[in-house]
Amino acid sequence: MVTAASLNRIRLFYAAYFAAMGLILPYFPVYLEQIGLGAVMIGVMTGLLAAAKVVAPPWLGHRLDSQSGEVIRRFLVAASLLAAVSALLIGVSHQLILLGLMTLLFGICWAVILPLTDGLSVSISEAALADYGRLRVWGSLGFVLASLAGGAWLMQGDQILALPVVLSLLMLTTALAARGFPRLQLPASLVSTEAPLFSRLFILLLSVTFLMQVSHGAYYGFFSLYLAAAGYSGWQIGIYWVIGVAAEIVLMWVWSRSLQQAAPAYLFAICMGLAALRWLGTGMTTNMGWLFVLQLLHAASFAAFHVAAIAWVRRMTPASRHAAAQGWYSAAGFGLGSTIGIMGCGWVVGAFGYSPAFYTCAVIALLGVPLSLLLPKHRSGSSNLPRSKNLHA
Incomplete structure (x- = not known):
């Protein structure tokens, strides 16, 4: 039954999950350095988190497609609890192999719960x-608050050593939230994994998603360092990140439903074009005013694209394969795309500098424009694609 209380549990899940992300992205490498790891091993540990995003969501999605909604809900609770335990063990693991295993286990559990919750939403x-x-949008709010609070608290003295405990508490919160998720159940006739998943349209969507996330490589990996090299202080850099997330929040709150109904060919092509403009402009200038305007384009390059894509993932795949489909979407974009983008831009920055990395990302985003135009050019209301039957009990 979908009730106001059960919807609040989804909001709580997103807030806690992305609060964890708001701590992991900027502060997990700092924690690893604090416990004595060098640059190489920091790269290995953060790479394990990225690898988990590539492998775990599609594999577990395939395994869960044959299960009922209640089984998936219980899996979300169990995976969140296991993530909480592994986060705590990260804090007491002083042997490299054990630290690596706990980091990988946390990464797997952390990676698989988001696509399944997105599918439910x-x-x-x-x-x-x-x-x-x-x-x-509650996830975006959680991300901003955790990033700001984390910077103010965790970076004081040895407080960074408390990061594993904070992550564990946030994962316990996601477990508590998942316990109260709405019960949605597919008819028994649809619970089958025999239907084909990889249609031409779905492969196209994954390809466009991959290119969009690759194009974010310079931003996610080196935007802060780029601004620091230009003379911006730490709090000023933080403000620019907040501007991007604020634009994301406004778009998701105001235009989400219309974006989900829009024709993917045109919407994704526009998002790709605006992403290219964003990266080109960022590489060309570090002027305060222009950076403010360019950061507002995060509403297009991430928020609008993601809101529409996650809806079309369901429309382009059989109802009995939605868990696997969401897993592949997560793996193609946030897993493989982000990893290749950041690693590739690391090489470009090392060889040529920050601006050429952003220019490269602009070219990659432009490659996605013609590919996007191969997707359907009609709105969802006029689509001939099979629609999933979402029933609530």
């Missing part, structure tokens, strides 16, 4: 019981 949105963007 889109099901609710497709059934017009709530709006996906207005559920997901």
Whole structure:
């Protein structure tokens, strides 16, 4: 049953999950350095988190496609609890192999719970019981608050050593939230994994998603260092990150439903074009005013693209394969795309500097424009694609 209380549990999940992300992205490498790891091993440990995003979501999605909604809900609770335990063990693991194993285990559990929750949220949105963007926006708020609070607290003295405990508490919160998720159940006739998953349209969507996330490589990997080299202080750099997330929040709150219905060919082509403009402009200038304007384009390069893509993942795949489909979407973009983008831009920055890395990302985003135009050119209401049957009990 979809109730106000169960929807609040989804909001709580997103807030806690992305609060963890707001701590892991900027502060996990700092924690690793504090416990004595060098640059190489820091790269290995953060690489394990990235590898988990590539492998775990699609594999476990395939395994869970044959299960009922109740089994998936219980899996979300169990995976969140296991993530909480592994986060605690990271804090007491002083042997490299054990630290690596706990980091990988945490990464797997952390990576698989988001696509499954996104799938549930889109099901609710497709059934017009709530709006996906207005559920997901709580994750953006959690990310901003955790990043700012983390910077103010964790970076004082030895407080960074408390990071594993904080992550464990946040994962316990996601477990508590998942216990109260709405019950959505597919008819028994649809619970089958025999339907083909990789249609031409779905492969195209994954390819466009991959290019979009690769194009974010310079931003996620080196934007802060780029601004620091230009003379910006730490709090000023933080403000620019907040501007991007603020634009994301406004878009998700106001335009989410219309974006989910828009024709993917045109919407994704526009998002790719604006992403290219964003990276080109960022590479050309570090002027305060222009950077403010360019950061607002995060609403297009991430928020609009993601809100629409996650809805079309469901429309382009069989109802009985949605868990696997969401897993592949996560792996192609946030896993493989982000990893290749950051690693590739690391090489470009090392060889040529920051600006050429952003220019490279602009070219990659432009490659996605013609590819996007091969997707459907009609809105979802006029689509001939099979629609999933989202039923609530």
